[in-house]
Amino acid sequence: MKKIGFLSFGHWSSQRGSATRSAADVLLQSIDLAVAAEELGADGAYFRVHHFAQQLSSPFPLLAAIGARTKSIEIGTGVIDMRYENPHYMVEDAGAADLISGGRLQLGISRGSPEQVVDGWRHFGYAPEAGDTDQDMARSHALRFLTLLEGDGFAKPNPRPMFPNPPGLLRLEPHSETLRERIWWGAASDQTAIWAAELGMNLQSSTLKWDESGEPLHIQQATQIRKYREAWKAAGHKRSPRVSVSRSIFAIMNEQDHMYFGQGRPERDQVGVIDDQRAVFGRSYAAEPDQLIEELKKDEAIAEADTLLLTVPNTLGVDYNTHVIESILRHVAPALGWR
Structure with a gap:
């Protein structure tokens, strides 16, 4: 059994054929798609975060809105770029969104992906310490975020406050008691996955990874x-960890599916260079259900993971993406034992 959710990149475009022509379109349709996915029985609604791009950026208003409109579906990110984040403010936003959703937030965080601008985090007021890299800064922000989520008091109270304080040092509010256990790290390498495990974070492995062995991505x-x-296991954590992988998977059910995905999709991994490092990009899966099932049986990473995130073409609109998700849930997942 696997949890199956969707992952949206949150694009909008004025190009012909786009159903998301503005930021408002993307935000409102993201809420509607999460509601529709919940009604289908999907387990998660996850969103990418990109700055300086015509894509979703600040995630917490969207996550809170989805939390208020849904009852059971997990709501998450994949991933928040921690180079851009103020850990203190993020704890408050995340705590509020988690409480609104009734404890359904699943926050994926990481160093982030290649940017639209040069050193965009500098425009947000952040810079690495002397001798550090932007990756070091992202990890430093993440570590502070994790510490603050523990909820221990650290701030000295004003002796003459406007409102009465509880005794002792003060923590950030609102506080979610269990959110610390629902933080995921998006790891592009084996070593960062190990680091995440040592810190008690769940693991997100995307459709891209640093090429460390020359083997296929899966x-x-x-x-x-x-x-x-x-x-x-070596770290001695008491709870069981969760692991997700992301995949582009499309069941060809009709002529429209065939038009969009039935031809010209890469059937093997692609290799490229990102930030001067060799990276392997996962293939897309697109076929009629019987063939799709046979191909997915060979994906070792999906077999290892407990959660599968289906990347969706959000610019094609809510109705079509609902169809994409439903096709996998109804016609592919049961035969693979995911449902």
């Missing part, structure tokens, strides 16, 4: 997941 990811679980 094999490298499966190795990464096993190393992560070994590190988790």
Whole structure:
């Protein structure tokens, strides 16, 4: 059994054929898609975060709105770029959104992906310490965020406050008691997956990974997941970790599906260079259900993970993306034992 959710990149465009022509379209349709996915029985609604782009950026207003409109579906990110984040303000936003949703937030955080601008985090007022890299800064922000989520008091109260204070040092409010256990790290390498395990974060492995062995992505990811679980066990955490992988999977059910995805989709991984590092990009899966089932049986990383996030073409609109999700839930997942 697997949890199955969707992952939206939140694009909007004025190009012909786009159903999301503005930021308002994307935000409102994201809420509607989460509601529709919940009605289908999907387990998660996840969103990418990109700054300086015509995509979703600040996630918490959207997550809170979805939390208020839904009852059971998990609501998350994949991922928030911690180079841009103030950990204190983020704890308040995340705590509020989690309480609104009744404890359904699943926050994926990480160093982030290549940017639209040069050193965009500098425009947000952040810079690495002397001798550090932007990756170091992202990890530093993440560590502070995790510490603040513990809820321990750290701020000296005013002796003459406007309102009465509880005794002792004060923490940030509102506080969610369990959110610390629902933080995920998006790991592009084996070593960062191990680091995440040691810190008690769940693991997100996307459709891209640093190419550390020259093997297909799904094999490298499966190795990464096993190393992560070994590190988790060695760290002595009491709860079981969660692991997600993301995939572009499309069941060809009709002529419209065939038009969009039935031809010209890469059937093997692609290799490229990002930030001067060799990276492997996962293939897309697009076929009629019977063939799709046979191909997915060979994906070792999906087999290792407990959560699968289906990337959706959000610019094609809510109705079509509902169809995409439903096709996998109804015609593919049961045959693979995911449902």
